[in-house]
Amino acid sequence: MTTEWDGLPDNVxxxxxxxxxxxxxxxxxxxTTDAVVTDEGHDHSGRGEIAAWLTDSVSExxxxxxxxxxxxxxxxTTVDVTQHLEGNFPGGVVDLHYRFTLDGALINRLVIEP
Structure with a gap:
């Protein structure tokens, strides 16, 4: 089912x-405490590794x-969000898919890929 921004789950x-x-x-x-995030082909498991990944991702x-x-x-329980990015990174433009797997009110799996 196609979902608009306002219709996305709050956690997403x-x-x-x-x-x-x-x-x-x-x-x-x-x-969740045992969540896994996959970004650029690397898995980040548990809140400690996800926190380190986020720190790197959000830092200037x-x-x-x-x-x-x-x-x-x-x-x-799966939500696939597409974001269009433009900037001064290699290639300058990319559409990324954020595939969330939900566990109740929390996210227990996220895969980010083009």
Whole structure:
């Protein structure tokens, strides 16, 4: 089912908003204690590793970019969010998929890939 921004689960909106604002703590709060995040082909397991990944992701890096929500599809406990990014990173433009698997009110799996 196609989902607009306002129809996304609160935990997904909180994560995406915190990531865009480069705020790690609110982003971490929406994960289960045993969650796994896969980004750039690497798994980050548990809150400790996810916290370290978020710190790296949200810290001021050499790249600046803008993001735009372009759509989402919800199927059962899975939410696939697409974001369009433009910036000064290699390639300059990318559409990323954030595939969330929900466990009640929290996220227990996130895969980020083009």
């Amino acid at each position: 909106k909180k994560f995406m908003t915190a990531l865009d604002a480069r705020e790690g703590a609110p982003a971490l709060a929406v994960f 890096s050499e790249y600046t970019y803008t993001t735009e929500f372009t759509g989402a599809i919800t199927t059962g």
